[in-house]
Amino acid sequence: MKYQIIPVTPFQQNCSVIWCEKTKLAAVVDPGGDIDRIVTEVEKLGLTLEKILLTHGHIDHVGGAKMLSNQLNIDIVGPHSADKFWFDNLAKQSQNFGFPHIDPFEPTQYLNEGDKVTIGEQTLSVLHCPGHTPGHIVFHSAESHLAWVGDVLFRSSIGRTDFPQSDHKQLIHSITQKLWLLGDKVSFIPGHGPMSTFEEERQHNPFVADQLLG
Numbered sequence: 001m002k003y004q005i006i007p008v009t010p011f012q013q014n015c016s017v018i019w020c021e022k023t024k025l026a027a028v029v030d031p032g033g034d035i036d037r038i039v040t041e042v043e044k045l046g047l048t049l050e051k052i053l054l055t056h057g058h059i060d061h062v063g064g065a066k067m068l069s070n071q072l073n074i075d076i077v078g079p080h081s082a083d084k085f086w087f088d089n090l091a092k093q094s095q096n097f098g099f100p101h102i103d104p105f106e107p108t109q110y111l112n113e114g115d116k117v118t119i120g121e122q123t124l125s126v127l128h129c130p131g132h133t134p135g136h137i138v139f140h141s142a143e144s145h146l147a148w149v150g151d152v153l154f155r156s157s158i159g160r161t162d163f164p165q166s167d168h169k170q171l172i173h174s175i176t177q178k179l180w181l182l183g184d185k186v187s188f189i190p191g192h193g194p195m196s197t198f199e200e201e202r203q204h205n206p207f208v209a210d211q212l213l214g
Contacts (some may be wrong), residue, residue, distance in 0.1 A: 001018055001019070001020065001021075001030040001039070001119070001122045001141045001146060002018065002019050002020075002021050003016050003017065003018040003145065003146070003189070004017045004041060004045065004135040005014065005020070005140055005189060006034075006037060006038055007032065008032050008033050008034040008037065008038070008039055008064070009032045009034065009063065009099070010027065010029065010098070010138060011032070011060040011097075011192065012192060013030060013032045013033075013054070013060040013061060013191055013192060014030070014189055014190060014191055014192060014193075015029065015030050015031050015032060015034075015038060015110065016028070016029040016030070016103075017027060017038070017041060017045065017047065017147060018119060018122050019045070019047050019119065019146075020122045022117050022120060022121055022122025023030045023120030024047050024048060025047070025048055025050050025119055025120035026042060026045075026047040026048060026049050026050065026120075026163075027049065027050060027052065027053050027118065027119045028031050028042070028049060028052055028053070028068070029052075029053045029055065029059040029116075029139065029148050029189075030054060030055055030062070030148075030150065030191065031052060031061065031062075031063075031064040031065050031068050031072045032055070032060040032061050032062065032063045032064055033060075033063045033064045033099070033100075034064065035064045035067050035068050035071070037145075038064070039068075039071070039178025041071075041175075041203065044113055046090065049068075049072055049074055050074060050120075051067055051074050051075050051076075051077050051117075051119070051121070052065050052074060052075065052076045052077065053077050053078050053117065053124075053139060053148075054076060054077070054078040054107060055079055055089050055136060055137055055138065055139070055148065055149070055150030055151070055191065056079045056086070056132065056133040056135060056137070056150050056151065057079060057083035057086025057133060057135065058083075058086060058133065058151070058163075059086075059090060059093040059094060059097055059102060060097070060099075060191075061088075061150065061151075061191060062086075062087070062090075062110075063094075063099055063100075064103050064108075065105075066102070066103070066105040067107045067142070069108075070098045072168045072177075075092040075106060075108035075109065076105075076107040076109075077105075077108060077109045077111065077117060078107060078109070078110065078117075078126070078139075079110070079111060079114060079124070079133075079135045079136060079137045079138055080110055080111055080128050080130075080136070080137050081110040081135060082116070082130065082133075082134035082136025082137035083133050083134060083136070084104075084135070085164075086107070086133060086135075086154040087104055087105060087106055087107070088104050089104070090102040090103065090104045090105070090113050091103065091104060098107055103114060108197070109129075111126045111137055112126065112128060113126065113127060114126065117139065120173045122141065122143070122144075123141075123143075123175070124139040124140060124141055125139070125140045125141075126139065126140075127140060127174075127178050127179075127213035129149070129152045129174035129175075129178055129179070130170045130171075130172070130174060131152065131159060131165065131166065131167055131168065131169075131170040131174045131175075132150070132152055132159030132160060132161065132163070132166060132171055132181075132197065133151075133163065133166065133204075134165045135166065136150055136151070136152060136159075136167075136174075137150075138150065138152060138178070138179065140182055140186070141170075143185060145178070145183070145185050145186050146186065146187055146188070146189070147182060147186050147187075147188040148189050149179065149188045149189070149190055149191070150191045151191040151192070152171065152174055152175060152188070152190075153175055153179060153188065153190060153201060153205075153208075154181070154191075154192055154193050154196075155190065155194050155196040155200070155201070155205075156196075156201075156204065156205055156206065157194070157205070157206075157207065158171060158191075158207045158208060159171055159177065159206070165202055172207075172213070174210060175214050176207050176208060176213060179198060180198060180202065181196065181204070182198065184197065184199035184202065185197065185198075186198045202214060
């Protein structure tokens with residue numbers, strides 16, 4: 001599986017275009033905004049977008065999803081339905097975070113733990129990883145040893161848990177009991193900032209390093 005990271009919105013959110021090299025079919029993960037930039041990059045790469053994948057319902061991750069869906073007539077897939085209240089609240093999110101007004105919308109399909117998502121001939125596994133938001137999910141490519149973790153985990157940090165229905169204990173459980181089980185060699189693309197590996201974070205992350213949590 002191939003990917004290209006495109007930072008979008010004033011929050012520099014890591015939107016990703018991911019694709020099957022054989023079929024050139026692609027998905028875009030968390031198109032928070034700057035839709036023209038995303039479409040231009042997809043065209044430059046010679047790809048055909050077939051779906052939009054969302055890790056959670058915060059506006060910097062979903063703000064451009066409906067516009068892109070309408071423009072290209074493609075489905076919006078994910079996150080888990082426990083994040084529905086964030087989609088219902090998009091107009092208020094727009095105000096609170098200084099984004100252009102976004103009307104509420106609902107994804108074409110919500111996802112659950114254990115679901116599979118195909119992109120061409122490639123398959124992503126879905127993990128439900130609540131904590132940052134109750135419906136947050138992670139996409140994992142076992143073949144490529146890659147994971148798109150949204151705002152669950154960052155290089156040297158973890159997701160915020162001061163939002164409505166966030167839960168710090170759940171977040172730590174999601175990281176240590178779900179992400180770590182995918183293997184140390186997995187590289188991950190977070191919602192913001194540089195990539196890292198689970199091995200690196202288990203050794204050095206000041207919030208979830210093995211030596212801190214026992």
